[in-house]
Amino acid sequence: MTLADDPGFALLLLRLQGRGLPPLEVYKDRCLRRRLAVRMRACGVKTVSEYAELLDRRPGEAERLLEAITINVTSFFRNPETWVRLEAALPALHERGGRRDRYVAWSAGCATGEESWTLAMLLAVVLERAGHRPVPSRLRVDATDVDAGCLDVARAGRYPEAAFAETPVELASHWTVPEDGGRVIGPALRRLVRFHRHDLARDPAPEPPYDVVVCRNVLIYFSRGMQEGLFLRFAEALRPGGFLLLGKVETLYGKARECFESVDGRERLFRRLA
Numbered sequence: 001m002t003l004a005d006d007p008g009f010a011l012l013l014l015r016l017q018g019r020g021l022p023p024l025e026v027y028k029d030r031c032l033r034r035r036l037a038v039r040m041r042a043c044g045v046k047t048v049s050e051y052a053e054l055l056d057r058r059p060g061e062a063e064r065l066l067e068a069i070t071i072n073v074t075s076f077f078r079n080p081e082t083w084v085r086l087e088a089a090l091p092a093l094h095e096r097g098g099r100r101d102r103y104v105a106w107s108a109g110c111a112t113g114e115e116s117w118t119l120a121m122l123l124a125v126v127l128e129r130a131g132h133r134p135v136p137s138r139l140r141v142d143a144t145d146v147d148a149g150c151l152d153v154a155r156a157g158r159y160p161e162a163a164f165a166e167t168p169v170e171l172a173s174h175w176t177v178p179e180d181g182g183r184v185i186g187p188a189l190r191r192l193v194r195f196h197r198h199d200l201a202r203d204p205a206p207e208p209p210y211d212v213v214v215c216r217n218v219l220i221y222f223s224r225g226m227q228e229g230l231f232l233r234f235a236e237a238l239r240p241g242g243f244l245l246l247g248k249v250e251t252l253y254g255k256a257r258e259c260f261e262s263v264d265g266r267e268r269l270f271r272r273l274a
Contacts, residue, residue: 008048113154
């Protein structure tokens with residue numbers, strides 16, 4: 001029996017309407033069941049119906065459910081080899097008629113922001129190497145997530161030193177400032193990243209077209225149909241020759257495979273076809 005077959009699930013969906021959560025139906029059944037069980041145990045209830053009933057009595061529980069569903073594990077330059085590969089691929093944008101002096105990127109499902117700041121640093125390095133200053137008119141990263149609490153952390157830009165363990169020392173020194181045993185994002189980098197609350201299950205791309213779309217380890221929680229729809233949305237948001245970067249356990253499904261060519265199968269890097 002799937003979660004959708006549980007008579008309490010319809011009641012849960014009804015109780016969650018208007019609370020800002022993504023539609024639960026888009027998540028994989030096994031993932032959703034596991035994360036929901038975490039909150040049910042925390043609340044001391046044994047059935048989905050009981051959990052649905054307590055949502056109105058327990059302020060903040062809907063937000064805690066969202067946090068449980070969208071568990072965020074991230075750090076700066078996580079999997080460094082992936083970022084090295086993306087950096088090496090970027091010159092292909094110019095070879096296909098792109099402009100060397102400007103990049104627009106979308107960090108989809110940005111969680112607490114580490115990946116978005118990483119993407120901005122990487123693109124800034126590429127611009128500087130080409131002799132251009134990384135200013136907002138030449139570099140913009142749209143960073144989006146459905147979790148408002150995560151976005152607050154991202155905007156604050158304060159992280160423990162451990163979050164920078166895989167970050168090149170020169171980049172951490174250039175773009176961040178030491179503060180209270182951690183580091184805070186400096187003003188020059190802050191100007192390059194815009195954080196928005198955005199629901200991948202419902203909302204269109206923020207402001208396409210993009211040169212790069214990064215969405216890593218987000219789609220694995222969605223159903224197959226939802227993944228296929230998002231891949232097409234990413235394809236539409238990218239300009240021809242633009243890059244899509246996924247997590248290492250993710251791959252393209254459905255009609256979107258006709259829109260991309262693989263650049264690096266190991267690193268899950270794809271190029272948008274013309």
